Amino acid sequence: MNIIDNAAVSQHLAHVRIVMVNTTLPANIGSALRAMKTMGLSKLVLVAPKTYPHPDIDALAAGATDLIEQIEIVESLEDAIKDCHLVFGTSARTRTIPWPLLDARPAAQKSMNAVLNEQQEIAVVFGREDRGLTNEELAMANYHVTIPVNSDYGVLNVAQAIQIISYEMRMATVELMDKEVDPDAVMKVTDEEAMHWDEPLVTHEQMEQFYPHIEKMLADIEFMDPKNPRLLPLRLRRLFGRIQLDKMEYHLLRGIFTRVQALNNGTWKKSKTKEDQPNA
Amino acid sequence: MNIIDNAAVSQHLAHVRIVMVNTTLPANIGSALRAMKTMGLSKLVLVAPKTYPHPDIDALAAGATDLIEQIEIVESLEDAIKDCHLVFGTSARTRTIPWPLLDARPAAQKSMNAVLNEQQEIAVVFGREDRGLTNEELAMANYHVTIPVNSDYGVLNVAQAIQIISYEMRMATVELMDKEVDPDAVMKVTDEEAMHWDEPLVTHEQMEQFYPHIEKMLADIEFMDPKNPRLLPLRLRRLFGRIQLDKMEYHLLRGIFTRVQALNNGTWKKSKTKEDQPNA
Structure with a gap:
């Protein structure tokens, strides 16, 4: 494995925003920031948070206070994602109309491919603690993303889910940069990955x-x-x-x-x- | 993608034990149990915990109370791992004596290969909240394992680290079982192949x-x-x-x-x- 420049990884990950919709507990916002920062993500957008600001955010964010200053607060999900090219909605439940659904790993690979090769802006949208995203919100996403879990137990809380998505985003970034650094590396790219698009994508x-x-x-x-x-x-x-x-x-x-x-x-x-x- | 039997995944994961050495905060033990259970792991061994039992363990473990009953308490790391074939020590720092070091993903792949093909028993050992594992404890491991993180920020707490290790163990298990179910399956699935769809695609x-x-x-x-x-x-x-x-x-x-x-x-x-x- 090659030595990867940590700052360069973070620079790529700056194109991935985490969006939290109507979050109730400030502690979850703080934990999310910490989870993001450990993996090098920096951009959190809050859609109409129930309680903000709150000391619990700062407490749980630990050393990630610089990310608190960068938080963007918006009124609607629409506002949070309007300049994004690729939007993922997180969903644990099966919906009436199944949407293109990716596991966290291929979703992260798709995202970071889009960032590194086409400078796309990516959003991963997380729903309310108690009932997730509405069907209308989920319909705004290009893809749904799910984290494979033990189906006999239940789901991750929102901060844990952000932890794993952020981890997969970092892993995908390092993997792609590794491939770039080493010209002899076998390029197991799919058609989509290999395709450098000639036209800018719509937002x-x-x-x-x-x-x-x-x-x-x-x-x-x-x-x-x-x-x-x-x-x-x-x-x-x-x-x-x-x-x-x-x-x-x-x-x-x-x-x-x-x-x-x-x-x-x-x-x-x-x-x-x-x-x-x-x-x- | 094949349908994977959740119970069978858990059965394989029962061969992976998480070992926590001298844990101070009961909340971390509870969070660890929850993190394990979401991914289907079930066996936690505590080496001389500072405070045990404690209501915080039950509170943070949420629905994972069945795992509390299965917790094993031992006096030394030696006792915790004596029947194991493959032991990983988690380490954030570079040590004076370099050890064979794997990232979380290849470590999980190695572990689950050993479980599925050779019925090996695996241990992943986590250290104290403040100073990790001693050099003597790390020397008991076959390999060291590390989770790639943003090196400008610092490390995951122990429950977050257990979350990601458990997630990688589950992912590796499902990947291996997928290959067993379908001998023709290509390992590197593309985005499209990884996508679950309800309707057959056109030819x-x-x-x-x-x-x-x-x-x-x-x-x-x-x-x-x-x-x-x-x-x-x-x-x-x-x-x-x-x-x-x-x-x-x-x-x-x-x-x-x-x-x-x-x-x-x-x-x-x-x-x-x-x-x-x-x-x-």
């Missing part, structure tokens, strides 16, 4: 304009009943969420939706030469 | 009907010129190729294409009620 915020557009288009052509869309919006999020569209693809698809809408409401007409041809 | 053959369909639809609505499609077909393949559609998504998208085509050639018309409404 979560842009995708939040994408979904209303495709839904409106499908409502226009009566493929979806907006009053009773059933599982369709969720299926679309699951499908396009795991693609990670680049900007050109994004504009390509939105262009198609706009054309279909214009065709549907008569503001766009087929050109003369084609008008008499049957479309099979 | 390459089905996708070869998908692309002509979307291209024909786009030609119909004159979004693409079939005589000069430029890079569009390639972009669509790159986009949908990396999704790996499942069957339901596949039929959903092809249903949308068919609707657009029918709208375009007039074989499908909007319902009466909608006809007068403008479509934004």
Whole structure:
């Protein structure tokens, strides 16, 4: 194993933010900071914490007080992840619509690949102590991530889960940097890892304009009943969420939706030469 | 990914004991039990604990009370490990005498290999909260094991370290059992292979009907010129190729294409009620 520069590891890990939603116990925020700092993560975003600030945060954070100063407080999950490219929602339970689900290790490998090769911003979102994330919050994620545990016992508390996710993020970073440092190392990269993308990827915020557009288009052509869309919006999020569209693809698809809408409401007409041809 | 029998995992992990030497805080013993149980480990040996029993142990152990009953108390490290085949000493510091040192992950892989293939008994020994293991105690170990951390910050507390060691032991067990269940399984699973999915994915053959369909639809609505499609077909393949559609998504998208085509050639018309409404 090569010698890895600790500061460089932390620099990569600065692109991974931990997001805690509606946390009740300040002690859990403090423990989370400590867990993050032991592994070199630095960015914690709190979505509407129940109690903040609180001396328990400082007490449990031990020496990680510099991270307390960097905490970002926002009002909604939307605000916490809007500039992120890849969002993981943590989920212990099986949901009605299964989402693309990764174990902590491949999720961390995917994340750090995206950071090192494409400077992506990553978020891992943790829910409330008692009931986790809502289905709406989980639907904002590209992937769900789970930590394999003893199913006869139950789940980790939120600080323990952050500890293991942070550990896997660090391990994945060191592994990738090791590969870079040693040119003779066998590059067991998958297609996805090997792919250096030519176009920048769209952010979560842009995708939040994408979904209303495709839904409106499908409502226009009566493929979806907006009053009773059933599982369709969720299926679309699951499908396009795991693609990670680049900007050109994004504009390509939105262009198609706009054309279909214009065709549907008569503001766009087929050109003369084609008008008499049957479309099979 | 194969379905792994949780009870069988725990049975293998029963051969791994966690040994805590001269622990001062009962809360750390309780937290250690909880950390172990979440990962399926069950055997804790305490070498001359400072305070035992203590209500904090029960409080922090949460639902892991069955493990409290199984705790073994001994007077010396020698007694704790005498029937073990492979002993790891945890060490954060570099010692005067270098010892064979493994990171947590390869240490866990080595351990579980020894359990599954040779029914060995494994011990991982953790030291005092303030000063770890003595040189004499470390010298009783076959290997030293370390958890990679942010060296600018410091070390994990003993319960956090037990959490990560236990997690790696579980991961190594599941990985080995996976290989046993499926002899053809490739060890290095890719993201996609590691992902649990509810619907079967479509085959390459089905996708070869998908692309002509979307291209024909786009030609119909004159979004693409079939005589000069430029890079569009390639972009669509790159986009949908990396999704790996499942069957339901596949039929959903092809249903949308068919609707657009029918709208375009007039074989499908909007319902009466909608006809007068403008479509934004």
